Amino acid sequence: MKFVRSGLVNRWRAGGLSQILFILPVAIALLVTASLAFAQGDGASSPVDYRDVPFFGSRNVIWIVAELHLLFGGFVLGVPVFAWICDVIGTLTKEERYNKLANDFISLTLAAFEMTAMLGATFLLFLLALYPKVVNYMTGIFWPTYYVYVMLFGASMVILYLYWSGFETMKKRKGLHLFIGFLLNLIAVGVMLVPNAWATFQASPVVLPGGMGAIEKAWAAVQNPTWGPVNIHRFISNIVLGGFLVGAYSGVRYLGARTQEEREHYDWMGYIGNFIGMFGLLTLPFAGYWLMREIYMYNQQMGITLMGGFLSWLFIIQAVLIGILFLGANYYFWLGLAYRTERSEQYMKPILAMLAALLLCFMVWLTPHSLVASIAEARAMGGAHHPLLGLLGVMSAKMTAVNVMILISFVSFLMYWRAGSKPTVGWAKAANILIVILFFVVIVGVIVIGVWGYFVPAIVRINTFSVAQVLSVLFVLLTVTPLVGIMLRGAESTSTMTWGVMPVRSQLALIINAVTIVFTMSLMGYARSASRVHWHIYGVLEDTSPYAFSPALGHAGAMSALATFLFFSLVGIILWITISASRSSAFSTQYFFLAPFVFWATSLFGKPAEPDGQVLEQPKFIGKVAATICGILLVFVWIANAVPQLTSLPPKKVAFDVSKINSKADLVNAGNKLFFGKAQCALCHSLEATESPRAPIMLGRGAKRTREYIYESMVHPKAVVYKQYEVVGPAKFFPAQMPIINKPPVGLSETEMLAVVAFIQSLGGTVTVEPDELKALASETVTEDTGNGN
Numbered sequence: 001m002k003f004v005r006s007g008l009v010n011r012w013r014a015g016g017l018s019q020i021l022f023i024l025p026v027a028i029a030l031l032v033t034a035s036l037a038f039a040q041g042d043g044a045s046s047p048v049d050y051r052d053v054p055f056f057g058s059r060n061v062i063w064i065v066a067e068l069h070l071l072f073g074g075f076v077l078g079v080p081v082f083a084w085i086c087d088v089i090g091t092l093t094k095e096e097r098y099n100k101l102a103n104d105f106i107s108l109t110l111a112a113f114e115m116t117a118m119l120g121a122t123f124l125l126f127l128l129a130l131y132p133k134v135v136n137y138m139t140g141i142f143w144p145t146y147y148v149y150v151m152l153f154g155a156s157m158v159i160l161y162l163y164w165s166g167f168e169t170m171k172k173r174k175g176l177h178l179f180i181g182f183l184l185n186l187i188a189v190g191v192m193l194v195p196n197a198w199a200t201f202q203a204s205p206v207v208l209p210g211g212m213g214a215i216e217k218a219w220a221a222v223q224n225p226t227w228g229p230v231n232i233h234r235f236i237s238n239i240v241l242g243g244f245l246v247g248a249y250s251g252v253r254y255l256g257a258r259t260q261e262e263r264e265h266y267d268w269m270g271y272i273g274n275f276i277g278m279f280g281l282l283t284l285p286f287a288g289y290w291l292m293r294e295i296y297m298y299n300q301q302m303g304i305t306l307m308g309g310f311l312s313w314l315f316i317i318q319a320v321l322i323g324i325l326f327l328g329a330n331y332y333f334w335l336g337l338a339y340r341t342e343r344s345e346q347y348m349k350p351i352l353a354m355l356a357a358l359l360l361c362f363m364v365w366l367t368p369h370s371l372v373a374s375i376a377e378a379r380a381m382g383g384a385h386h387p388l389l390g391l392l393g394v395m396s397a398k399m400t401a402v403n404v405m406i407l408i409s410f411v412s413f414l415m416y417w418r419a420g421s422k423p424t425v426g427w428a429k430a431a432n433i434l435i436v437i438l439f440f441v442v443i444v445g446v447i448v449i450g451v452w453g454y455f456v457p458a459i460v461r462i463n464t465f466s467v468a469q470v471l472s473v474l475f476v477l478l479t480v481t482p483l484v485g486i487m488l489r490g491a492e493s494t495s496t497m498t499w500g501v502m503p504v505r506s507q508l509a510l511i512i513n514a515v516t517i518v519f520t521m522s523l524m525g526y527a528r529s530a531s532r533v534h535w536h537i538y539g540v541l542e543d544t545s546p547y548a549f550s551p552a553l554g555h556a557g558a559m560s561a562l563a564t565f566l567f568f569s570l571v572g573i574i575l576w577i578t579i580s581a582s583r584s585s586a587f588s589t590q591y592f593f594l595a596p597f598v599f600w601a602t603s604l605f606g607k608p609a610e611p612d613g614q615v616l617e618q619p620k621f622i623g624k625v626a627a628t629i630c631g632i633l634l635v636f637v638w639i640a641n642a643v644p645q646l647t648s649l650p651p652k653k654v655a656f657d658v659s660k661i662n663s664k665a666d667l668v669n670a671g672n673k674l675f676f677g678k679a680q681c682a683l684c685h686s687l688e689a690t691e692s693p694r695a696p697i698m699l700g701r702g703a704k705r706t707r708e709y710i711y712e713s714m715v716h717p718k719a720v721v722y723k724q725y726e727v728v729g730p731a732k733f734f735p736a737q738m739p740i741i742n743k744p745p746v747g748l749s750e751t752e753m754l755a756v757v758a759f760i761q762s763l764g765g766t767v768t769v770e771p772d773e774l775k776a777l778a779s780e781t782v783t784e785d786t787g788n789g790n
Helices: 007-013 018-038 058-093 096-130 132-169 174-203 214-222 227-255 260-298 300-307 312-340 344-366 375-381 389-393 395-418 428-455 458-487 504-530 553-582 594-602 622-642 664-676 707-715 750-761 771-787
Strands: 535-537
Touching: 058 096, 058 174, 058 227, 058 260, 058 504, 058 553, 096 132, 096 227, 096 260, 096 553, 132 174, 132 214, 132 535, 174 214, 174 227, 174 535, 227 260, 227 504, 227 553, 227 622, 260 300, 260 312, 260 395, 260 458, 260 504, 300 312, 312 344, 312 395, 312 504, 312 553, 312 622, 344 395, 395 428, 395 458, 428 458, 504 553, 504 622, 553 622, 664 750, 664 771, 707 750, 750 771
Parallel strands: none
Antiparallel strands: none
16 A cells, blocks of 8 residues: 655655654643543532433443443554564564564554553543542542542653654664564553453452551551462453454455555455464463452452352343354364365365364253253243253353363364465474374363362362363463474475455454454443442442343343444444545554544545556455444344343342341351351451462351450451461562451441341350340430430
8 A cells, every 4th residue: 555645754664753752742631631630529419310311311321332432442452562572573683574474453542552551531521511429439548549530641652652653763763663562562561550450449449447648548448368379361352352353443444445456455454353362362261260260269259259140141142242253263273274275175174073072071061050940941841950961051061061162172273374385493293292182181181070069169170170261272372382383393385375355254264253353342341340239339339320230141142232333333434534644645554543533524526646566456345344244243132132031130139127136046147148248258358268268268167256255356356367368479568457347437336236246156155245235225225316406
């Protein structure tokens, strides 16, 4: 493609960064000023807790804007990772096409960067206007991190532009250019880590006693139990998202290519995008497994809500979506073997075998444990579980199926990688035998462990067997990948790879995968939010708005489809304007969105630059792309509405009424509700043995401790805290400590304190608290209030 550059742009990319050096300090100053003003709040209650939006609803507005910001943010943070890797490869191998590909990737990032920032600002304004209660509370805890985030965001903006311009200005200083790219990704990780802390604190808050300093409190909140696994999961998912979106972009550009050179370039770019998305997808289930395991360890009820409660059918939908991604990515690889390589017929039988195995694993993964059946059908089956298929609905079968799917997909990738190349190293035959044995042993081992999982307790299956499956598959990926890479170094070429000959359906497969990953991320965002049920911050800050309920999957599917449609619409508008501008004689670069829009609008009457090379007849592809996106989204919405529609309503509020406590059984039941509710004890204490406990386990505590000791541990926790629970694992700078229960933020009354004492005594001991004690205390409280004129 021929880019006719204006004098201003040429001077800029030739080394004139005066525009950046002038604009960016002003932008950063505005951001810092806004942050300072925003951080002035101390977490006090706002006179208005919520505001609503007519017709559409405030929650739906936040839902859509937040999802769009996260999707653009994931793309902007994920693409520079493999752009830098391509730049490194191009520098080391002296292949200019990799450097050009890295430049293309960064150009896509720049095109989306401004939209990401605008959506982020819009999201913040809507939060401030519609949910001031939540914003005030979070600000009271996290305001020191706002400074960090603004500085990181400003630094990423500067370094991104430096890295982009460096493709032209630093051709003779590649070491410096690569260092800037590395620094860009390092800071981008920081930009991701900070808001992840805010989001994960909502799902897994830690207790923050009064008297902590601002930085101490913020750091303790940042180190919540799910922060680490969410960081890993989101980092990998951003790479997967970026890879598949780059593949879809390449597919669209391939369909609209005007020269054979463009076709070849975007065909190769689509292959790289699919490869990156696929390789990230192979590792993503492991990160997801770790995240779910941490959620269960933090709060079993939250884990049950996700996997066994009203959200359980969501994971059946997720299985469909992940299965589409696996099949779509493999299908694209197989088409590449058929169209790009010589002697493609030799791959037909292995492809059919892998397809059959993938479909079999997909059906196992898709099979639910409990079927939606009528009363007559349930009676015919002998219950809600099918006597045969019900065995495939448990996690032992599903973990086995997904691990086998990962290994099969890895084989498909290796076939494509090695196509047309013959290793010349002397140990190639031995390495091939080792690879075959390794795959065979691990696949058999994964299946054996999966079957064995039916005959062991759940704790063994989760903590031992599933971990063994994950580690064995990871061992194959991490061992075989570098081994094959070394084998193919200097390999003999047995056939040439022909680019630019892929059929239209291959590019539509890339688009379908991009739509699927975006919809999946949107839907799983709903899952993470709905797992908190009726809490803004789980167990701490209750949602008292009219939208405190969690909607059914049909509604969630429709909202996720709307977010996906709007995302691709915005991406399409950005790319259309920037591409149109780049083909105009008035402007021809893709470093901004608004700037190309202005240049494009003012140059509509100018004569566009003609492409170099032989001009092909441009096919009409926009209709096919739009129909593909809308069609697959309608299918996803239909699936979301086809499963059982369950809505999670907040529990009815029941005041602590002493008059209803007439026996010790009533007293223990009231204490149980306080333990898991208002008192927030379950945030740290569990009733059963658990791995890496954050506080003493309550099972049997009633028999070991006196009533006075239990009471004192709640009002003077530092006087009785156990040494082994002061720090769990490696020492932390600001370890969270147990709060004083009868003071804010928990603030139990004296009668509620005694109810909790009674509940703890019931755990293996004898309850000594009498219901009459609570009634006497309640009467004294009423008398005091009356005497004070209340």
